[in-house]
Amino acid sequence: MPRHTIKRQRAADEDRFFSDIIAEVAGQPQDDDDWYGYPPDSSPSPENSDRDSVRASFSSPATVTSTVLAACDSLTANLNRTHAPSNLYSLIDRDNVHGLNLAIPQLVTAVIKPWSEREDTTIYVESDEMVIHVPFTQNVRVTSILLKLGRGDTTPRHLRVYANHPNIIDFSDAENTKPHFHISLLDPGETHGVIEYPVKAAAFTNVRSLSLYFRESVRISRIYYLGFKGDVRKEGTHKDSEAPAVDAPRIDRLAQE
Numbered sequence: 001m002p003r004h005t006i007k008r009q010r011a012a013d014e015d016r017f018f019s020d021i022i023a024e025v026a027g028q029p030q031d032d033d034d035w036y037g038y039p040p041d042s043s044p045s046p047e048n049s050d051r052d053s054v055r056a057s058f059s060s061p062a063t064v065t066s067t068v069l070a071a072c073d074s075l076t077a078n079l080n081r082t083h084a085p086s087n088l089y090s091l092i093d094r095d096n097v098h099g100l101n102l103a104i105p106q107l108v109t110a111v112i113k114p115w116s117e118r119e120d121t122t123i124y125v126e127s128d129e130m131v132i133h134v135p136f137t138q139n140v141r142v143t144s145i146l147l148k149l150g151r152g153d154t155t156p157r158h159l160r161v162y163a164n165h166p167n168i169i170d171f172s173d174a175e176n177t178k179p180h181f182h183i184s185l186l187d188p189g190e191t192h193g194v195i196e197y198p199v200k201a202a203a204f205t206n207v208r209s210l211s212l213y214f215r216e217s218v219r220i221s222r223i224y225y226l227g228f229k230g231d232v233r234k235e236g237t238h239k240d241s242e243a244p245a246v247d248a249p250r251i252d253r254l255a256q257e
Helices: 003-026 047-055 061-081 107-112 171-176
Strands: 098-100 125-127 128-147 158-163 181-184 195-198 208-217 221-232
Touching: 047 107, 098 221, 107 125, 107 221, 125 128, 128 158, 208 221
Parallel strands: none
Antiparallel strands: 098 128, 125 221, 128 195, 128 208, 128 221, 158 181, 158 208
């Protein structure tokens, strides 16, 4: 069954589930001693005023319905925040980042920078083809790669991604080794912004390092910003302070080799 059909079916099932709950609660009879309201000719006791005020707020089925829906929305929002991937900048071992075949090798760590500095174009790395090796301080799950590339003749057309190589691979290794993932890159065009390229989750669930092989530009490959989104594999070992890359447009033009 197609993925989008499964998602629609799941959403419909959830809607029916919550509708049944709301209908059941709202349809309960309100007897004299029911907690929805007060028995005839009675009033809330002073010692239970806080509790009674809460009970009084559920005095009608419409109120029950709106309260249940608000609780569901709040729960969904909290779950999304909890599981949302974050920028992995603070988990990159920048002292051990290396570049191969770069015009100025020392600049490779400068393009791996905080999300707030992603628009800076004063510093970049370039070459006809290059390999950038990025180790992490602990095992992470990588969900996407963030790139701000050169435009036109300076856009690399393809990126091969290799996970967990202990040392930087050379070009002969890159040509003879099957990558964990292959991405067709896009010219950023007039916006010249950061583009988010999702990767296959199953191939990057326990990553200690990534080697990125940029190739096949028209003239020369240029990179202004390189980042990653994901999360820590062991819960509670690190709390990432970097803001999620929320405004990077997602590009799903991915191809597996």
